[in-house]
Amino acid sequence: MLRLAAILLSYVFSLPANAWWEKEHQVVAIIAQNNLSEHARQQVHQLLDGDSLASVASWADSVKSDPKWSHTKRWHYVNFADNDSPQKHIPIPAGDILWALNYAYQDLQKPSATKQSKRDSLMFFVHFVADIHQPLHAGKFADTGGNRVAINWFNSPRKQNLHKVWDGLLTATKMNAEDYAKKIDRASKSQRVQWQNSSFADWAEESVELRPQVYDFGAAKNDKTVKLGRWYSKKNKAVAEKRLQQAGVRLAFHLNQLFAK
Numbered sequence: 663m664l665r666l667a668a669i670l671l672s673y674v675f676s677l678p679a680n681a682w683w684e685k686e687h688q689v690v691a692i693i694a695q696n697n698l699s700e701h702a703r704q705q706v707h708q709l710l711d712g713d714s715l716a717s718v719a720s721w722a723d724s725v726k727s728d729p730k731w732s733h734t735k736r737w738h739y740v741n742f743a744d745n746d747s748p749q750k751h752i753p754i755p756a757g758d759i760l761w762a763l764n765y766a767y768q769d770l771q772k773p774s775a776t777k778q779s780k781r782d783s784l785m786f787f788v789h790f791v792a793d794i795h796q797p798l799h800a801g802k803f804a805d806t807g808g809n810r811v812a813i814n815w816f817n818s819p820r821k822q823n824l825h826k827v828w829d830g831l832l833t834a835t836k837m838n839a840e841d842y843a844k845k846i847d848r849a850s851k852s853q854r855v856q857w858q859n860s861s862f863a864d865w866a867e868e869s870v871e872l873r874p875q876v877y878d879f880g881a882a883k884n885d886k887t888v889k890l891g892r893w894y895s896k897k898n899k900a901v902a903e904k905r906l907q908q909a910g911v912r913l914a915f916h917l918n919q920l921f922a923k
């Protein structure tokens with residue numbers, strides 16, 4: 663009995679202690695930090711009282727359960743039917759990530775906003791730029807962004823879902839966030855410039871355009887849960903890493919513009 667308890671306990675403690683996608687949010691923030699202008703770097707440092715962008719990148723996830731911030735839960739994603747165009751989407755006031763990105767970015771530009779408000783907006787912005795690049799955060803209504811698509815990841819019997827595959831299972835690594843950011847951030851200058859020339863709606867549209875690839879796996883056989891493993895990972899890991907890199911480069915570009923003077 664004791665032995666069983668010990669096994670169960672060790673299983674519980676081996677689960678990731680951190681929210682999904684936490685390292686991924688850090689990676690995006692580190693890539694952004696490495697691409698900031700000197701002036702933007704100073705402004706960010708001042709607004710965050712010396713905290714790093716990476717250290718606040720998952721703050722928006724951590725406050726979802728706080729009653730003060732529970733209204734922000736819907737700010738992390740937007741859903742589209744397969745034939746909807748993100749370009750024609752009218753952001754739902756206080757209701758989706760496209761609205762929240764605009765709200766935070768505008769607040770950061772307001773001379774009248776308090777430092778506290780700007781600090782919150784910066785923490786939200788850093789987080790949401792990453793979230794919208796996760797293809798399933800511009801997801802389908804039908805399966806709530808893949809959360810209702812049950813899968814098994816490689817040979818683990820643990821029940822997982824497609825959303826979590828893209829939140830972090832695909833990019834799981836023993837590397838620390840700094841090293842992973844360096845490994846990923848390899849794009850050429852011209853590629854970076856091309857990525858920068860884009861709107862929030864464009865980022866959502868790119869996520870929606872990845873849908874056929876994200877959902878490209880066979881149906882479950884004999885009522886078994888779909889297993890995603892080596893084949894799926896090989897096909898999609900580079901895509902997930904490209905999304906992290908685009909998010910980082912674009913976050914830096916927006917902060918450089920914001921703090922240009």
Ligand code: ADE
Nearest residue numbers: 739740798799801806807
């Ligand atoms: N949580 C994260 N992404 C989501 C989505 N696309 N729909 C519903 N809930 C979500």
Ligand code: ZN
Nearest residue numbers: 723738789793
């Ligand atoms: Zn989030």
Ligand code: ZN
Nearest residue numbers: 683799825829
């Ligand atoms: Zn997610």
